[in-house]
Amino acid sequence: MxxxxxxxxxxxxxxxxxxxxxxxxxxxxxxxxxxxxxxxxxxxxxxxxxxxxxxxxxxxxxxxxTYTVKINNYGWDQSDKFVKIYITLKGVHMNATESVEATFTERSLVVLVKELDGKNHQMIINNLLHPIDPQNSFKKIKTDMVLVMCKKTMNKKWDCLTQVEKQTKEKDKPSLMPDENADPGDGLMNMLKKMYTEGDDDMKRTINKAWSESQEKKSKADGDMSMF
Missing domain, CATH: 1.10.287 (Helix Hairpins)
Structure with missing residues (x-):
């Protein structure tokens, strides 16, 4: 009242x-x-x-x-028992404690900071790499920072924060076990195609030049062979 x-x-x-x-x-x-x-x-x-x-x-x-903005910038670390997420928000420690909310499930967390600098600030992380213990997870308010403590259910090191990050790393990771029956030339061609697609104009010109020169050498070699 x-x-x-x-x-x-x-x-x-x-x-x-x-x-x-x-x-x-x-x-x-x-x-x-x-x-x-x-x-x-x-x-x-x-x-x-x-x-x-x-x-x-x-x-x-x-x-x-008051409108809501998404929190995209944060850092994270871990100990044997907790995954720690650091959210930097200037002046957050000056707000009332109840204006900072943290909600946890086994595989997700939501942090909402209400009415800071005329805005609400929200961070949502879904599909955590491993399950956490919602009941024993919590948040701490520090100077210009919200520290989110996610309690691990297993004493296991996390390689990344979410399943999506893990899948992305595995997708981009080159295969360490090449197919013994594969044509080595196919692997080289695939690598060149990837470099050409992702490269800048200089890279594309270099690859085009190398390709043209190789084709000229091949044609010349084929011509020399036809003389015999």
Whole structure:
């Protein structure tokens, strides 16, 4: 209950008591005094309610202007028992503790920082690499930082934070066990195609030149062989 609510409640209690005295009073002069007090209290209640309405409208306007931005920049580390996520937000320690929320499931976490610099800040991480213990995971507020502590369910080192990161690393990782029956030339061609596709203009010109020269040498060699 805020200050205005408390004042209105107190005035309403006073009004009930004045009304009770008014009902019991038999003297006209006393009744006049009580009626004056009754009107005075009713006016005070009306003013306080108007102030409360104005306060509510102001709060509603402020909240409607607040928008949510996504937290993309963070760091992480780990110990034997916890995965630690570091979110840097200037001035977050100046906000009320309840304005920072952290919600955990076995494979995800959501951090929401409300009304910091006129914005809400939210971070969502899904598909964690390994399950965590939601009941024993928590957040800490430090100077200009939110520290998220995700309790490991297994004493195991995490190679990355999410399953998606793991899949991306495995996809980009070159094969260490080449197919013995594969044509070595195919591997070279695939590598050149990848370099050509991902390379800049200089790289493409270099590859084109090398390809042209190799074709010329091949044609010349084929021509020399035809003489025999």
């Amino acid at each position: 805020d200050l205005l609510d408390g004042q209105i409640t107190q005035l309403e209690t006073d009004l009930q008591e004045v009304n009770r005295f008014l009902e019991q009073s038999e003297r006209e002069r006393v009744q006049c005094v009580l009626k004056l007090e009754q009107k005075k209290i009713e006016k005070e209640i009306s003013v306080k309610r108007q102030q409360k309405d104005q306060q509510a409208r102001k709060l509603e306007t402020t909240c409607s202007k």
